[in-house]
Amino acid sequence: MTDETKTIACVLFPGVDPLDLIGPMQPLGFLGHVLPGWRTVAVGEQLIAYETDGGPLRLTPSHTFAEVPAPDVLVVPGASTPLFRAMSDRVLTDYVRSAAEHAQIVASVCSGSLLLAAAGLLDGRKATTHWTAFDLLAELGVHPVRARWVEDGRFVTAAGQSAGIDMGLHLVERLGGTDIARLTQYAMEYDPEPPLGRLDWQQAPHEFFDPFVREWVTDGLADNPELAASLLERARAGQALRQSTAQ
Amino acid sequence: MTDETKTIACVLFPGVDPLDLIGPMQPLGFLGHVLPGWRTVAVGEQLIAYETDGGPLRLTPSHTFAEVPAPDVLVVPGASTPLFRAMSDRVLTDYVRSAAEHAQIVASVCSGSLLLAAAGLLDGRKATTHWTAFDLLAELGVHPVRARWVEDGRFVTAAGQSAGIDMGLHLVERLGGTDIARLTQYAMEYDPEPPLGRLDWQQAPHEFFDPFVREWVTDGLADNPELAASLLERARAGQALRQSTAQ
Numbered sequence: 001m002t003d004e005t006k007t008i009a010c011v012l013f014p015g016v017d018p019l020d021l022i023g024p025m026q027p028l029g030f031l032g033h034v035l036p037g038w039r040t041v042a043v044g045e046q047l048i049a050y051e052t053d054g055g056p057l058r059l060t061p062s063h064t065f066a067e068v069p070a071p072d073v074l075v076v077p078g079a080s081t082p083l084f085r086a087m088s089d090r091v092l093t094d095y096v097r098s099a100a101e102h103a104q105i106v107a108s109v110c111s112g113s114l115l116l117a118a119a120g121l122l123d124g125r126k127a128t129t130h131w132t133a134f135d136l137l138a139e140l141g142v143h144p145v146r147a148r149w150v151e152d153g154r155f156v157t158a159a160g161q162s163a164g165i166d167m168g169l170h171l172v173e174r175l176g177g178t179d180i181a182r183l184t185q186y187a188m189e190y191d192p193e194p195p196l197g198r199l200d201w202q203q204a205p206h207e208f209f210d211p212f213v214r215e216w217v218t219d220g221l222a223d224n225p226e227l228a229a230s231l232l233e234r235a236r237a238g239q240a241l242r243q244s245t246a247q
Numbered sequence: 248m249t250d251e252t253k254t255i256a257c258v259l260f261p262g263v264d265p266l267d268l269i270g271p272m273q274p275l276g277f278l279g280h281v282l283p284g285w286r287t288v289a290v291g292e293q294l295i296a297y298e299t300d301g302g303p304l305r306l307t308p309s310h311t312f313a314e315v316p317a318p319d320v321l322v323v324p325g326a327s328t329p330l331f332r333a334m335s336d337r338v339l340t341d342y343v344r345s346a347a348e349h350a351q352i353v354a355s356v357c358s359g360s361l362l363l364a365a366a367g368l369l370d371g372r373k374a375t376t377h378w379t380a381f382d383l384l385a386e387l388g389v390h391p392v393r394a395r396w397v398e399d400g401r402f403v404t405a406a407g408q409s410a411g412i413d414m415g416l417h418l419v420e421r422l423g424g425t426d427i428a429r430l431t432q433y434a435m436e437y438d439p440e441p442p443l444g445r446l447d448w449q450q451a452p453h454e455f456f457d458p459f460v461r462e463w464v465t466d467g468l469a470d471n472p473e474l475a476a477s478l479l480e481r482a483r484a485g486q487a488l489r490q491s492t493a494q
Contacts, residue, residue: 018272019273019435021304022269029303040303042304049305055276056257056272056276056287056309056310057269057272059306060304110436130436161434162412163436165439166441166442169442173442173443178443181443186452187407189409190409192409192413194432194437194439196420196428196432199432199433199436199438209433
C-alpha cells in the first residue's frame with residue numbers, strides 16, 4: 001500500500017444485513033485485487049465480531065473507523081430494526097458524515113440510504129431503498145425513485161439487499177471500466193436465474209411486510225420517538241394510499 | 248427450539264468465500280424465520296473469526312461442528328486456494344462426510360462441490376461448480392453438468408458464487424413451498440439487473456482465469472502433490488481441448 005492507494009470502505013455496524021454488505025463488497029473486492037492502486041476494506045467502530053440482522057453469523061471488520069477517516073468510496077449497507085437503531089449511534093453517524101465529506105462516491109444498499117438521509121447527506125437528492133421502506137425515505141427529505149440503483153452525482157443508492165450486487169458491479173465499471181466490470185461478473189458467475197422468475201411489483205406483498213416495517217421503526221427508534229412518529233405517520237399514509245388505489 | 252426443530256447448517260472454514268456462504272444463507276435464514284420448526288445456523292470447527300477468501304472480512308459461526316452433528320440440511324460453500332487446502336483438513340472433511348450421512352439435503356456452492364467430491368460424496372453423481380473449475384470436477388469422479396444448479400437426489404450443487412442465491416431460493420421452495428419462496432424473493436428484492444446484461448459463455452475469459460486455477464490447485468494442495476498433479480493434468484487437457492476447438 002502506498003500513500004496513493006485509494007480505499008473503498010464498507011461500513012459495519014451492530015445488526016448489519018450480511019447480503020447488503022457482501023453484495024457490493026464482493027465485486028469491489030475483486031476490483032481491489034485486479035486494479036492497481038485500489039483496496040477494499042471493511043470498517044467498524046471496533047475490531048470486534050458484530051452481530052448480523054437476525055442471522056447466525058457474526059462479522060469482524062478489517063479496520064476501525066479511526067484507521068480509515070477519509071475513504072475514496074464509502075458503502076453503507078442496511079438492516080431492519082438495527083438500521084433504525086444505528087440512526088441514534090453518534091459514533092457511526094459522525095463517521096459516515098465525515099467520511100462522506102471528501103469521498104468520490106458515497107453508496108448505500110437497502111435501508112442504508114435511510115441512514116445517509118438521517119445524517120443529512122441526501123437532502124433534496126434522488127435516491128432509492130428497499131421497496132418496503134420507500135415511504136420512509138420521502139419523510140427524510142429525499143426524492144425516492146424506484147430503480148435497481150439510483151445515481152445522483154457522487155451518491156449512488158441501491159434497492160433492497162440483492163440490488164447491492166448490481167450496484168457493486170456498476171461501481172466497478174465506474175471506477176475500473178467496462179472490461180474489469182465484465183471480468184468481475186464472470187468471476188462472480190453473475191448470470192442470475194431466479195427459480196420463480198422476476199418479481200411482479202403489482203403483486204408486492206405489502207400487507208405481509210407493513211407490520212414488520214412499523215416494528216422496525218418503533219423498536220429501532222425507541223430513543224427518538226419524534227422521528228419514529230413522523231416515519232410511522234408517513235408509512236400509514238403510504239399504506240392508505242395503496243389501499244385506496246387498489247380499490 | 249424444540250427437539251423437533253430442523254436445522255440448516257452452513258459450513259465455515261478458513262478462507263471461505265463470503266458470497267458463496269451468504270448467497271444461500273440469506274434465503275435459508277429467511278425460511279428459518281417464517282417457517283415454524285426450522286432454524287439456520289453457521290457451523291465451524293471453532294467459534295472463532297475465520298479469514299475469508301482474500302477479503303477484508305472475518306466470519307464467526309454460531310455453532311461448532313460438535314454442536315450440530317446431524318443437520319437436516321448441509322450447505323458447503325467454496326473458495327479459491329483455501330478450498331483446495333480444505334481438502335486436507337481432516338476435521339472439516341470428517342464433519343462434512345458424517346453430517347451429510349443423514350441429511351435430507353446436501354448442497355454446495357461454487358467450488359464447494361469439489362470438497363464434497365473429494366470427500367467421496369458425489370461419486371458417479373451429476374453436479375456443477377464454478378465454470379473455471381469444471382474440468383477438476385470430472386477428475387474427482389463426478390459427471391459435470393453446466394447449469395445454474397444441479398439436483399441429483401438429495402445432492403444439490405450450484406455454479407459459481409452468486410449461483411448460491413438461485414439455489415438457495417430453490418431450496419426454500421423445496422423445503423417451504425412456492426409461497427414462502429416468493430416471499431423470500433421479495434424480502435431479498437431479488438429482481439436482478441446485471442448492469443452489463445447476461446454473461447456470454449462463448450466469450451468466457453478462460454485465458455485470464457486458467458493461471459489462477461493452476462495456482463489455487465498447486466498452492467492449496469501443496470500437501471497432496473499426487474491429487475494436485477492429477478487435477479492439473481485434467482485442467483491442462485481441458486485447456487488444450489478449448490484451444491483446439493477455438494481454432
